[in-house]
Amino acid sequence: MSTVGKTDVANFESDVLKNAKPVLVDFWAEWCGPCKTLGPVLDEVASEIGEGASIVKVNVDDNGELAQQYGIRGIPTMIFFKDGQATKTLVGVQTKEEIKKSLEELM
Numbered sequence: 001m002s003t004v005g006k007t008d009v010a011n012f013e014s015d016v017l018k019n020a021k022p023v024l025v026d027f028w029a030e031w032c033g034p035c036k037t038l039g040p041v042l043d044e045v046a047s048e049i050g051e052g053a054s055i056v057k058v059n060v061d062d063n064g065e066l067a068q069q070y071g072i073r074g075i076p077t078m079i080f081f082k083d084g085q086a087t088k089t090l091v092g093v094q095t096k097e098e099i100k101k102s103l104e105e106l107m
Contacts, residue, residue, distance in 0.1 A: 004039075004046050007056040008063050015056055017084040022053040022106035024099070027070070027077045029061050034093045035076045045099050052107045082106045 007015040016023045026042060028035035046055045060067040060075060070079060080088040080102055088102055
């Protein structure tokens with residue numbers, strides 16, 4: 001069973017860009033209501049996809065430089081990475097089915 005992890009500027013390259021598996025990066029903040037709604041959905045997706053992909057969260061308040069680098073204008077924003085490249089972006093709360101489908105396309 002896979003779980004949702006956290007990453008930051010220091011670990012982003014190893015956790016995301018150099019990860020052999022597809023990675024969903026959730027850009028969020030503690031004060032963001034929709035982000036809190038999305039959290040349990042991502043936990044469910046992580047347990048259902050298992051070890052086939054990784055899901056990590058980036059707190060935009062603590063990692064503003066990453067948010068700026070990836071053009072985050074609103075949160076939650078999910079960016080899907082494969083082989084170090086951003087392949088798809090979803091903004092706002094999404095259904096579990098949409099998130100799973102987007103990850104499975106990369107697996």
